[in-house]
Amino acid sequence: MNDTFLPDIARLVDVRDETPDTKTFTLHFRDLKNREDFHFLPGQFLELSVFGYGEAPFCIASSPTRPDTLETTVRRTGQLTDALHRLGNGEEVGVRGPFGNGFDVEAARGRDLLFVAGGIGLPPLRSLIWNVLDERSRFGKVTILYGARTPADLVYKQELKEWGKRSDVELHFTVDMADASWTGNVGVVSTLFRQISLKPESTIAYVCGPPIMIRFVVQDLLALGFKAEAVISTLERMMQCGIGKCNHCAIGHRYVCRDGPVFNYSQIRELVE
Amino acid sequence: MAFAIERQAITKWLQKLLESGEVIAPVRGPCGDILFSTIHSPEKVEWNFQNPLHPPKQFVLPQTDPIVKIKRNGERHEVAPTYDDTRRFLFNVRSCDAKGIAFLTRMYEMEPADASYLRRANNLTIISLACNIPCPLGFCVCTDSGPFLRDSYDVQLTDLGESYLVEVGSEKGETALSGVPNLFHPATEDEVSQRKRLEIEAKNHFEQETCHFASAMRRISTGRVQDALWEKMSDSCLECGGCNMVCPTCYCFSVKDLGRVGAWVRCRMWDSCQYAAFTLEASGHNPRAHRKERMKRRFFHKVSAQYYQRDGMVGCVGCGRCIKVCLGATNMPAVVGAIRKGKWNE
Numbered sequence: 001m002n003d004t005f006l007p008d009i010a011r012l013v014d015v016r017d018e019t020p021d022t023k024t025f026t027l028h029f030r031d032l033k034n035r036e037d038f039h040f041l042p043g044q045f046l047e048l049s050v051f052g053y054g055e056a057p058f059c060i061a062s063s064p065t066r067p068d069t070l071e072t073t074v075r076r077t078g079q080l081t082d083a084l085h086r087l088g089n090g091e092e093v094g095v096r097g098p099f100g101n102g103f104d105v106e107a108a109r110g111r112d113l114l115f116v117a118g119g120i121g122l123p124p125l126r127s128l129i130w131n132v133l134d135e136r137s138r139f140g141k142v143t144i145l146y147g148a149r150t151p152a153d154l155v156y157k158q159e160l161k162e163w164g165k166r167s168d169v170e171l172h173f174t175v176d177m178a179d180a181s182w183t184g185n186v187g188v189v190s191t192l193f194r195q196i197s198l199k200p201e202s203t204i205a206y207v208c209g210p211p212i213m214i215r216f217v218v219q220d221l222l223a224l225g226f227k228a229e230a231v232i233s234t235l236e237r238m239m240q241c242g243i244g245k246c247n248h249c250a251i252g253h254r255y256v257c258r259d260g261p262v263f264n265y266s267q268i269r270e271l272v273e
Numbered sequence: 274m275a276f277a278i279e280r281q282a283i284t285k286w287l288q289k290l291l292e293s294g295e296v297i298a299p300v301r302g303p304c305g306d307i308l309f310s311t312i313h314s315p316e317k318v319e320w321n322f323q324n325p326l327h328p329p330k331q332f333v334l335p336q337t338d339p340i341v342k343i344k345r346n347g348e349r350h351e352v353a354p355t356y357d358d359t360r361r362f363l364f365n366v367r368s369c370d371a372k373g374i375a376f377l378t379r380m381y382e383m384e385p386a387d388a389s390y391l392r393r394a395n396n397l398t399i400i401s402l403a404c405n406i407p408c409p410l411g412f413c414v415c416t417d418s419g420p421f422l423r424d425s426y427d428v429q430l431t432d433l434g435e436s437y438l439v440e441v442g443s444e445k446g447e448t449a450l451s452g453v454p455n456l457f458h459p460a461t462e463d464e465v466s467q468r469k470r471l472e473i474e475a476k477n478h479f480e481q482e483t484c485h486f487a488s489a490m491r492r493i494s495t496g497r498v499q500d501a502l503w504e505k506m507s508d509s510c511l512e513c514g515g516c517n518m519v520c521p522t523c524y525c526f527s528v529k530d531l532g533r534v535g536a537w538v539r540c541r542m543w544d545s546c547q548y549a550a551f552t553l554e555a556s557g558h559n560p561r562a563h564r565k566e567r568m569k570r571r572f573f574h575k576v577s578a579q580y581y582q583r584d585g586m587v588g589c590v591g592c593g594r595c596i597k598v599c600l601g602a603t604n605m606p607a608v609v610g611a612i613r614k615g616k617w618n619e
Contacts, residue, residue, distance in 0.1 A: 004340075004388050006341055006353075049539075052343075054528060055528055056555075078555025078556075210558075211558060237560065238552055238553065240527055240528050241526075243387070244383075246526050246528070247524075247526075248525075248544075248551065250574070251560075252573060252579065253579035253580055273561070273569075
């Protein structure tokens, strides 16, 4: 019997500001054995402990193709994330996982890939994006659409620049509300569909963001001719145990922590809330 | 194999059990009500009692269950799992409650198994007492969890008057008898047939409380219960969570760190799917913000075919505690009946 709830200890080796309320944390397991044993897929998540505050689920934002780096990007929004944001380099957190099914990277081979992210929805897709870019020749056309509330809310600004420069990536991003210095697109992320050409029959779309954004983007994709099976999203719930016991993340008889968090739209439609 | 034990010999058996572990039994509390509690002498055990309001669930799944110890030394944290390996005997629990624990154990055994729960459950021996007279609010005949059990017990006792019939259902049950073998004799044919007669009589004793799950299950499983009906029923729910707390099969939990700074205990704590905060996310998003959605969730979990298939039974043992505790009358038989009829209190 394993110790279901026992976290492994990891140190924060880098803490970067992404936006005024979002940081990226780089984790490094204290014990060598944990480092060697930790394998994950893009789309999987961790239960991260801030000791004294408890645990909460966060997606892994780094790619398994870069196994030496384990990153998660967290918006400060409640007690635990507030405590996490107060931690600095060298401080310790607890890690359980990885949990969940993750993205099926093999199934995406040879296909064109469309990533549509809203706000803090980019981190789970970033794991898959870097996985794809690190094995670039295995995949078709890569298009990334990203929207945030304001220019200040865009995460991974450095990487957006990097992706924008690449000839093998098509990147468009937009903000809902521009400021004086903004010269880019203004509008919700689905307005970017006008700027790209898509082949729905050969493309897989990955959609991640706030629930309302997911709903509208999925409708648009279906209207564009995407099959429900080719529209993939990750669901967010208040997962606590990570092993399908505590019931916080249950939707019908499915558990986001075990059966998900990655579902295609055909599966999402069948979930009985 | 069935045995029998004389009524006056029970004390000696209980004494032996007390020597080998903690014995939990129904006792009369200081205010006269019955509750499950640790006993230190055999005469504390109640034999003629109606089931306490709280099931013995807390002895396998404590309301606050320490699972990980966390200690901070300067910058370093040490974590260690905590286990409860106390050997326990649950004596004179009713059939429904024995079935409730079997339900919980089956769920926690599913991969990935929950070590913390199973350590406690594996050290627990369940000695149940069959119900010769069913309790007034019970409907265990509808859930296949009483008044007599065919499984889910380690030892099942039946009160035959001068003696008790003793059925052994597991190795743990055999062990519970092994310390004092001379107290038990193989049951006579007469004693076995008496037990069969008592079971038939008990089934005939049920009053009007019934719960027709089949039709409700069909509707709930296929999402054919109208939203308006959930809304109407949930108007009567006070969101107190009482139904969850007294339910032998409810197991939803939250995980929290308790204690003082630098020395915490991570605890698993009972939670209720009827609380708005159960699914509330820090962002403010709540996938089940409305009471009707939470009520729908509770009954989907308990009554749907999807969960029936997974658990091998409905998530109800017919104990009737939710009937007793619910101030809004949205208890199991009432809701199942309303779904079957398509209307609520009209």
